[in-house]
Amino acid sequence: MDNRSKVKQIETGQSRPKPYKQNRRARIIIVDDFGEMKSGEYLKFFVKLLSIISCVCILAGSLFYHFYTGLSRETRIIKERLTLAEKKVFELTREKEILMARLVLSGKDPVIAKEKEEALPVATIEEKFPASPVPEGEDRINDPLKEDHEKIKMNTPLNKMDDLSDTPFETESPRIIEKTVDLEKFTVVKDGETGDILVRFDIRNISKKAGDVSGRIFTVLKPDNDYEDQWLVVPKSAIINGIPSEYRKGQYFSIAHFKPVKFRVKHPGYSDFYKRASVFVFNEQEDLIFEKLINITDSVE
Numbered sequence: 001m002d003n004r005s006k007v008k009q010i011e012t013g014q015s016r017p018k019p020y021k022q023n024r025r026a027r028i029i030i031v032d033d034f035g036e037m038k039s040g041e042y043l044k045f046f047v048k049l050l051s052i053i054s055c056v057c058i059l060a061g062s063l064f065y066h067f068y069t070g071l072s073r074e075t076r077i078i079k080e081r082l083t084l085a086e087k088k089v090f091e092l093t094r095e096k097e098i099l100m101a102r103l104v105l106s107g108k109d110p111v112i113a114k115e116k117e118e119a120l121p122v123a124t125i126e127e128k129f130p131a132s133p134v135p136e137g138e139d140r141i142n143d144p145l146k147e148d149h150e151k152i153k154m155n156t157p158l159n160k161m162d163d164l165s166d167t168p169f170e171t172e173s174p175r176i177i178e179k180t181v182d183l184e185k186f187t188v189v190k191d192g193e194t195g196d197i198l199v200r201f202d203i204r205n206i207s208k209k210a211g212d213v214s215g216r217i218f219t220v221l222k223p224d225n226d227y228e229d230q231w232l233v234v235p236k237s238a239i240i241n242g243i244p245s246e247y248r249k250g251q252y253f254s255i256a257h258f259k260p261v262k263f264r265v266k267h268p269g270y271s272d273f274y275k276r277a278s279v280f281v282f283n284e285q286e287d288l289i290f291e292k293l294i295n296i297t298d299s300v301e
Helices: 002-015 042-106 136-166
Strands: 029-031 037-039 181-190 197-205 213-222 232-234 251-255 258-265 276-283 288-295
Touching (some): 181 288, 197 213, 197 251, 197 276, 213 258, 232 258, 251 258
Antiparallel strands (some): 029 037, 181 197, 213 232, 213 251, 213 276, 276 288
């Protein structure tokens, strides 16, 4: 009996479970279709990486949205200012054209302020008239007064001439005339039915300054010779040294960027007589800023 009990004690002692400490750490285990288990710890790294990338994208998106709203607000304000400025420029341009049209209709030119030049003193020349005869007594009494008066008369012009010689003459520097317009597509053709001469060209503003450009235009039809009395000036004007001299009679223009000009010379007499045409453009200061010569026979419509 004792042997049996000892054997049972040995068997029970062998089958007694050993104490085991559990690991409470969370793990990812992947089980496939065949029941085989694999570790999925590498998935934690991808999850953390995706979470970091998503946070960065959210921050970047919020920053971009903030910048975009600020830029769109500034752009809207700039557009409003630009529209207001364009409206103001349009109103000022229209007002200027109305005023210039009124001046043209009234036959006056815009007054241009000029610098006032200081007038130099000019020597005066006094005329001598024959004196009436005076008695001898009075002549003797007034002799000293007459001598002093004659001395003053003789010295005054000389002093004035001395003042003129002492004042230095100011030499004016030559004024530079700026070319503000250019003519393009210039054609002069003959109308076969009526015999009129058609003049067409495009005038363009090439000035570097802001604003409109205005002035006067003349067209001169010329034969083969150089006799000025046979030239036809449109509008009519006197010619000095081959250039129209009456500035106010020219065709007025005022352009901001570009403007086509067309006009017809009706019944110029013998239309075949005129072989060439010249265009003269003057600015508001009456300076010649453009001149062009073209053959009428070579023009193509």
